[in-house]
Amino acid sequence: MKELLIAIDGPAGSGKSSVAQLVAKKLKLNYLDTGAMYRAVGIYLHSKNLSPSDDLSKALDEIEFFYNSGDLYLNGEKLKEQIRTAQAGKLASDFAVNPLVRLKLTEIQRNICKGGRFVVDGRDIGTVVLPNAQVKIFLTASFEERVRRRLKELCHKGVDLTFEEVAEQIRLRDEQDSKRSLAPLRPAEDAIVIDTTDKSIEEVVQEICDIVLRRMNCENDRC
Numbered sequence: 001m002k003e004l005l006i007a008i009d010g011p012a013g014s015g016k017s018s019v020a021q022l023v024a025k026k027l028k029l030n031y032l033d034t035g036a037m038y039r040a041v042g043i044y045l046h047s048k049n050l051s052p053s054d055d056l057s058k059a060l061d062e063i064e065f066f067y068n069s070g071d072l073y074l075n076g077e078k079l080k081e082q083i084r085t086a087q088a089g090k091l092a093s094d095f096a097v098n099p100l101v102r103l104k105l106t107e108i109q110r111n112i113c114k115g116g117r118f119v120v121d122g123r124d125i126g127t128v129v130l131p132n133a134q135v136k137i138f139l140t141a142s143f144e145e146r147v148r149r150r151l152k153e154l155c156h157k158g159v160d161l162t163f164e165e166v167a168e169q170i171r172l173r174d175e176q177d178s179k180r181s182l183a184p185l186r187p188a189e190d191a192i193v194i195d196t197t198d199k200s201i202e203e204v205v206q207e208i209c210d211i212v213l214r215r216m217n218c219e220n221d222r223c
């Protein structure tokens, strides 16, 4: 079957991961969560007592990722729920400014997707990792809504934080991700921007599936 790549980018709490997983399921495509890779690498480098400004080349050489039907393994170990903590999110964002980290993960992500049929979510998929993706989506939502969503998610996990505390975490991450010089968070020029503030996950998933199917039919008809 022909390669099909769908990039879904957006800030924390925009609904990317839930939406991307459901789109992949509905269209019978593979799903790659690049944020999970940055989180796992952040935890790994931190556990080696390294910080983002250190020379990371040797540590990065030791890192190998393996992808199998949606599951990711770092050096043979399957990524677990621990990567979903706020601390892991901060470590991911801190190490994600380092050019060698980005270079390494970009190369691995491209290799995983090569020739395949994938929905890939992240921050720089449409702009840097897969500039030739057939469909590029950029999800946004108001700041308050994104904080509310993250708060709800944390509450389900039994993490007790106030609205203000979560707002501060998201504000800092937005700022760091948008202002970094390499691969900052921004929509690709040819991305379709969808504001999800007043939309349900199902509505957004349907909207994206419709866009993909239209694009594919169009390609088949050469229109």
Ligand code: CDP
Residues within 6 Å of the ligand: 011, 012, 013, 017, 034, 035, 036, 038, 039, 089, 092, 093, 094, 096, 121, 122, 123, 124, 125, 173, 177
């Ligand atoms: O789930 P959430 O949107 O909060 O974050 P994530 O997608 O798991 O990504 C965690 C962090 O990894 C982000 O804040 C980015 O700093 C970094 N990241 C990146 O730089 N490039 C990507 N393609 C994906 C994540």
